[in-house]
Amino acid sequence: MARISKNMTSVYLSGERDERMLRFLQIRDEMPKALAEGKYPIRVDVTWTYDGDRSGMPTEEITRQMTTLEDALIPALEKNNLALLAYQVTGEGERLWCFYTRNLPAFQETLNESLSELPLFPLGFYAEEDREGDAFNEVIPFISEKKEV
Secondary structure: OOOOOOOEEEEEEEOOOOOOOEEEEEEEOOOOHHHHOOOOOEEEEEEEEOOOOOOOOOOHHHHHHHHHHHHHHHHHHHHHHOEEEEEEEEEOOEEEEEEEEOOHHHHHHHHHHHHOOOOOOOEEEEEEEOOOOHHHHHHOOHHHHOOEO
16 A cells, blocks of 8 residues: 555554454654644544455455545645645555545535546545544554554
C-alpha cells in the first residue's frame, strides 16, 4: 500500500476488535498548524466496510477500488484548503479516512462532484465538531509507539 501523502507515516497496529488481526495506519507526521488553530473545526469520517481476506485486509480488487476513490477524492478535498486528511486506518474489514474541513456543505458538494464519474462505493459518513483535533490527537501517539512500515 503506497503512502497517500509524503507527510504521512505508516505503521501497523494490533486489531481493535481482535488483537490477532493487524490494522494499517497512515497518519500525518504532526498536527497541521491550521488544525491546531481550529481552522478546520469539523471532522468527517468516511468509512468503507468490506469483506476482507483472512487477515481482515481488503482484497486486491477492493484495494484497487479504494485507490481509485482516493485518487479522485483527496486532491479535490485538499484543493484550496477545503479539507485535510488527518489519517486513514485499514483493517478488520473497514477503512476509515479521517478528514477535517472548514465547511461541511462545501465538503459534501466536492465529495459528490469528485466521485460523480466513478461507480458507487459502499461509503458511510459521520461528521461532528472537533475544533481541537481530538480524534487526531488520540491517534498520533501510535507513530511513536509502533514500527514504521
